[in-house]
Amino acid sequence: MWAVPSAWRRYVRPQDFVWLLLFSALAAFSPERDPIVIGLLVALGVVQVLEPRIGALASVFLKLALCYVLIGYSGGVSSSFYLILLLPVITGATHFGLTGAALISLLACAEYLSFLVFIREDQYISSQGALELILRAIFLPVVGYLTNELAGSSRIETQKAQAAAEELAAANRSLHEAQSQARRADRLAALGQLTGGLAHELRNPLGTMKTSAELLSRNVSQDNAIAREMAGFIASEVDRTNSLITRFLDFARPQPLKLQKGDLASMLDTAIERFEREQKNGKTSVTVFKNYSPDVPPVAFDAELMERVIANLLLNAAQASPPGGVVTVKTRLNDSTAEIAVIDRGSGIDPKNLENSPPNPRAWASAWQLSPRLWMSMAPTLRLKARRARAVCSEFSCRSTGNNDLE
Numbered sequence: 001m002w003a004v005p006s007a008w009r010r011y012v013r014p015q016d017f018v019w020l021l022l023f024s025a026l027a028a029f030s031p032e033r034d035p036i037v038i039g040l041l042v043a044l045g046v047v048q049v050l051e052p053r054i055g056a057l058a059s060v061f062l063k064l065a066l067c068y069v070l071i072g073y074s075g076g077v078s079s080s081f082y083l084i085l086l087l088p089v090i091t092g093a094t095h096f097g098l099t100g101a102a103l104i105s106l107l108a109c110a111e112y113l114s115f116l117v118f119i120r121e122d123q124y125i126s127s128q129g130a131l132e133l134i135l136r137a138i139f140l141p142v143v144g145y146l147t148n149e150l151a152g153s154s155r156i157e158t159q160k161a162q163a164a165a166e167e168l169a170a171a172n173r174s175l176h177e178a179q180s181q182a183r184r185a186d187r188l189a190a191l192g193q194l195t196g197g198l199a200h201e202l203r204n205p206l207g208t209m210k211t212s213a214e215l216l217s218r219n220v221s222q223d224n225a226i227a228r229e230m231a232g233f234i235a236s237e238v239d240r241t242n243s244l245i246t247r248f249l250d251f252a253r254p255q256p257l258k259l260q261k262g263d264l265a266s267m268l269d270t271a272i273e274r275f276e277r278e279q280k281n282g283k284t285s286v287t288v289f290k291n292y293s294p295d296v297p298p299v300a301f302d303a304e305l306m307e308r309v310i311a312n313l314l315l316n317a318a319q320a321s322p323p324g325g326v327v328t329v330k331t332r333l334n335d336s337t338a339e340i341a342v343i344d345r346g347s348g349i350d351p352k353n354l355e356n357s358p359p360n361p362r363a364w365a366s367a368w369q370l371s372p373r374l375w376m377s378m379a380p381t382l383r384l385k386a387r388r389a390r391a392v393c394s395e396f397s398c399r400s401t402g403n404n405d406l407e
Contacts (some may be wrong), residue, residue, distance in 0.1 A: 016049045023048070030081075039072040048087065048242035056095035060104055063088040068111050076115035082136055085112060089140050093147035101148040105141035113137060199245045206245075210238040236275075259300040264338060265292045267303050268329055278311070279318060286318045291330040296338045313342040320346035321391045 023045030027038045044066050051059040067088065071079045085108040092104030113133070119125070127135070217231035272288050278287065310329070319328045321344045328343040 013052075019048045020045055030074075032080075034073060037070060037073050040066055040073070044070070044084065051091065056091055059089050060088045062093065064104075064107060064111060066089050067108075071112065071115065072118075076118055077112070077133060082112055083139075085140055086143055090147050094151045097152075098145075098148050101144040102141070104331040105144040108140045109137045112140070117193065161213065186254040196249060199249050202245055203242065206238050206242055210235055210242075211239065257302045258304070259302060261298050261300045262303055263298055264296055264301075264331055267301070267306055268292070268310060268331070268340070270303075271307040272314065272329065274307065275311050275314040275318075278315075285323050286321050286325045286327050288314065289326055289328045291328055293330075293332045296331050296335040297333070299338055310340070310342070317344035317346070320344050322346070 023041055027041045030037060030041065044063065047054075047059055047062045047066065054062075064085075067081075070081055070084060074081050080341050089101070089105050089108050093101035096104070116133075166239070213231045213234040217228055217235070220231065222228075223294045272290070276288065314327060314329070318325075321327060325345055327345075328341075330341040330343060332339050332341075
């Protein structure tokens with residue numbers, strides 16, 4: 001089958017050749033061999049081919065004008081080309097709805113019946129001929145109405161197909177998201193199993209090392225201060241490593257939530273006191289400023305694990321702050337959401353890199369200890385915000401339901 005080259009498809013459609021073939025057949029088998037009639041048929045074919053480019057409205061008026069001249073040259077009311085008036089009628093019914101189809105059909109009827117004015121006095125129209133003229137005129141609005149109905153049905157089906165395609169695309173996106181979440185859950189489960197097994201294998205030699213260090217510390221002579229000090233270092237480092245392993249185990253085995261309704265401000269005060277005690281023995285030295293909103297209602301949460309989340313956020317903020325810096329803990333009520341923000345005045349984040357900055361990993365690990373559901377939900381709600389280019393805010397939200405439960 002002959003195909004239109006790709007370079008021509010922008011200008012020539014396959015149906016254009018069909019139209020040209022049909023109008024060529026009309027010209028070839030026309031009972032009127034007048035060159036003007038042949039030329040008018042060719043002009044109508046060209047207008048039909050150019051309709052997408054010149055617009056439907058211009059096409060309708062050009063067709064009405066050419067049809068009027070063609071029928072006039074080929075016999076007026078007795079012309080064999082009266083059906084050519086269906087071209088503007090069908091175009092109007094397809095593009096301009098029921099009202100447009102009715103108006104253009106009336107114009108086509110008036111155009112055809114107007115040739116009655118040009119009947120000579122010696123010509124006579126019988127009653128049968130009058131009925132034929134009325135029948136020809138009625139055909140035009142009938143075809144226009146049927147075409148409009150078909151075009152309307154086609155538009156409705158097209159809209160349904162588009163709506164179905166959009167629903168399918170949305171379902172496909174949801175499916176891909178669900179598959180991605182399932183893959184992430186599988187990776188986390190595998191990571192949890194690996195972590196649990198690795199932690200178990202590490203604790204056995206760590207226990208032996210600590211026991212050996214304690215025996216060495218008790219049995220070494222008082223004069224050997226260096227050996228006693230090294231034994232103490234070994235024991236303390238073993239304890240620190242064991243504490244790290246415990247955190248990994250907490251990550252691998254999420255704890256069940258112990259939800260109790262309480263005051264967020266009291267929980268934050270406890271977490272801040274814990275952080276201040278720990279920073280005295282650490283390398284950080286910052287001042288914590290409290291900015292609590294009195295509008296935040298009591299909500300149900302796991303106080304112990306939430307304290308760990310806040311303490312880790314404070315530690316991260318302190319590490320990012322200069323010595324003697326200030327870290328602000330802020331709460332506010334946003335509709336039915338209680339928001340907690342931990343803000344530091346560290347080096348800040350370049351605004352162009354803000355979207356790609358990962359959330360606080362300490363907070364993510366602590367959120368996993370609360371529940372896998374909260375860990376997954378903190379991905380969009382735990383975020384970093386730049387303030388005045390030298391402040392970073394780690395923020396997450398606790399939505400309270402009708403029972404003030406943590407969502």
